[in-house]
Structure formats: C-alpha cells, structure tokens
Amino acid sequence: MSFPDDHHSITGAAAKRVLVAGATGRFGQIADLLLARGHTVRAATRDPAHPQAARLAAAGADVVRADFEDVGSLAAAARGMDTVFASGSAHRAGPAGEERHGRNLADALSAAGAPHVVFVSGAGADMPTGVAVLDAKRAVEQRIAELRLAVTVIAPVYLMENLFNPWNLAALQAGTLPTPVPPALRLQQVATCDILALAVLAIEHPDSFTGERIEVASDAPTGEEAAAVLSAVIGRDFTARQVVGPGLPPRLAALFAWLEHNPSPVDIGALHRRFPGITWHSFDNWVKDQQARLSQPSGTVPPAAGRAISPDKDSCGHRHPAV
Ligand SMILES: NC(=O)c1ccc[n+]([C@@H]2O[C@H](COP(=O)([O-])OP(=O)(O)OC[C@H]3O[C@@H](n4cnc5c(N)ncnc54)[C@H](OP(=O)(O)O)[C@@H]3O)[C@@H](O)[C@H]2O)c1
Numbered sequence: 390m391s392f393p394d395d396h397h398s399i400t401g402a403a404a405k406r407v408l409v410a411g412a413t414g415r416f417g418q419i420a421d422l423l424l425a426r427g428h429t430v431r432a433a434t435r436d437p438a439h440p441q442a443a444r445l446a447a448a449g450a451d452v453v454r455a456d457f458e459d460v461g462s463l464a465a466a467a468r469g470m471d472t473v474f475a476s477g478s479a480h481r482a483g484p485a486g487e488e489r490h491g492r493n494l495a496d497a498l499s500a501a502g503a504p505h506v507v508f509v510s511g512a513g514a515d516m517p518t519g520v521a522v523l524d525a526k527r528a529v530e531q532r533i534a535e536l537r538l539a540v541t542v543i544a545p546v547y548l549m550e551n552l553f554n555p556w557n558l559a560a561l562q563a564g565t566l567p568t569p570v571p572p573a574l575r576l577q578q579v580a581t582c583d584i585l586a587l588a589v590l591a592i593e594h595p596d597s598f599t600g601e602r603i604e605v606a607s608d609a610p611t612g613e614e615a616a617a618v619l620s621a622v623i624g625r626d627f628t629a630r631q632v633v634g635p636g637l638p639p640r641l642a643a644l645f646a647w648l649e650h651n652p653s654p655v656d657i658g659a660l661h662r663r664f665p666g667i668t669w670h671s672f673d674n675w676v677k678d679q680q681a682r683l684s685q686p687s688g689t690v691p692p693a694a695g696r697a698i699s700p701d702k703d704s705c706g707h708r709h710p711a712v
Pocket of ligand 1: 410413415477481545547551
C-alpha cells in the first residue's frame, strides 16, 4: 500500500477531526504533525496550563481537559471526532493503572460512538506473555475488541527514545550506552516519529487501516553497534552495557527479560516495503537527528522524556511553523 499524497497537506473533505489523548505525553507530537497537514486537532490533558498544552493551543489545537481516570471526560472529548489517537500510560501509572486507563478509554470511546481509534500498544501484546507491562496492553486491546471499536493498533517493539528515559541518563552521561538486552544481541527498535507517521497514515485512510494490527520496527542494531554509532556521531566514546541491577523496577526487569527472548518479532523488510512513504529511521539516522539532544554541553543531559518538543522542531527534526 502506498499513498502518493503522503507529503502534502490535507484540504477539504479529507481533513479529519482528531482527538489526541495524552497530548502532553511521549506521542503527543502527533498533534503537530496533524496540524501541519491541515487536520483539526483536539488535544486532551488533565492540565491545560501544561507548557506542551499551551504550545499546542497556540499552534491551533483545541485543548480540552480529560483524565484517563474519568470516563465521562474522555467521552466528552471524543464526541464529534473522526478519529481518536491514544496510547497507554504505563510509565506514569504502572501496568494496573495502564489497564484501568485503557479500559476507561475504550468504554468512553464506545459511549461516544468514536468512528475510528488509532491505539499505540506494544509488540507481543496480542498474546499472553506473563509480563505485566505487556499483559496490561493486551487487556486493553481485548476490551477494545469486545466493544467492537473500529481500531488500528500500532505495536512498537522498543523505542529508540528509551535512551532518554530517566533511568538511562546517568549511564549516558558516564559514556555508557544502556541496553535492555545483552550488548551483542540485535534488538528491533523504532523511532517515535516513524510510529507517528504510520499513525497519521492510518488516521487519513481509516478504510484501509481499520482492523489492522501492525507491529513496527525501523532497525535492529546490537548494543555494540549502537554504541559505535553514538561514539562516531557524538564524538565521545560510548560502551554498551546491559541495564541490570536493583535500581531497575521489577516490571521493567520482567519486560527486558522477555525482550531478550523476543528481540526481533517484525519482518522489517516487509514492513518497510509495505509503507515506502515513511522515513523509517536507521539507528544511525535517528542519532544524527537527535544529535543536539544527545550532546548537551554538560554531557548527555536531555530534557525530561515526553516533554522535549521545541517550538519549531519535533523530536525527529521535522520543522514545523514557529508559534
Ligand atoms: N515500546 C517501547 O519501547 C515503549 C517505550 C516507552 C513507552 N512505551 C509506551 O508508551 C506509552 C506512553 O508512555 P508513558 O507511560 O511514558 O506515558 P506518556 O505518554 O508520557 O504520558 C501519558 C499521558 O497520559 C495523560 N493522562 C491522562 N490522564 C492521566 C492519568 N490519570 N494518569 C496519568 N496520565 C494521564 C498524561 O497527560 P496529562 O498529564 O497532561 O493529563 C500524559 O500525556 C505507555 O503505554 C508505554 O508503555 C513503549
């Protein structure tokens, strides 16, 4: 499937009204992509005064208050929308919270009669795994299916942006590339902006994407290869080391152990052939895009995860109009 209009703005009948749930979160920059393509965006947050929400309001989004704990607020936000884009909240709320939030979201979208939902889940979450983080996503996918919502599930293996997770920052500053699996093992990864580009495609072409569950990855470097790329691009030495030890929350330790046995579920070649309009990032290209964020003067001190969108550039270096 290929969409020749992929790089052009949408006008007229093809423009969609899209609710971005969790608009201040790590996938919130989809709001910028949608606005840049001419869609109408409603951005949901518990705190409209949040800097990211205020920035989106200035960029043209309709910022509304909604809480994953409050079904009524989510249903109200979803009413009148063509599509709802959402992901989970595992890092903020833990697996039990993510499951509760996802069920609330599904119930709200059902009540609101949402015509199409694009939901970011996780690779492997369509099967029981015994890993709480994945089983919570599976429960949400199941609830969405039970309610017969018209859904497109996008399921990433491992985000390249995980490098910016708080528990990885000290290692990066010390010249270590933290990897969740042994450094010699290939681990499939994907850049957030590639996930979002696919989500935009699904939002714009619901007839082609409804009912699809697409697991995604854009490259599969070993930790050793990734460290070499980082060293070359950033200009200081990085050594890959597996993240282990008592500092790691148990839910992440379980996920990382699972990843070690399931590091490469995606047929990357087939995926990229199917969606040739997406700029699937190699790890090398992603690091080049992220060079400024990875090369802070005091070492590697990126801004807080999920809140790092500068006014005129998204996290993959795409330029947007200044606000
Ligand atoms: N595959 C991978 O490698 C990978 C890596 C990282 C994350 N993920 C997944 O990506 C998803 C999102 O990441 P994240 O968990 O770090 O969350 P996040 O996207 O940073 O934030 C969650 C969003 O939910 C909103 N929210 C609304 N009601 C909430 C409530 N009651 N409690 C908490 N948040 C609420 C928050 O907005 P307000 O605060 O503005 O209301 C926030 O924007 C998770 O499902 C996670 O598992 C996958």
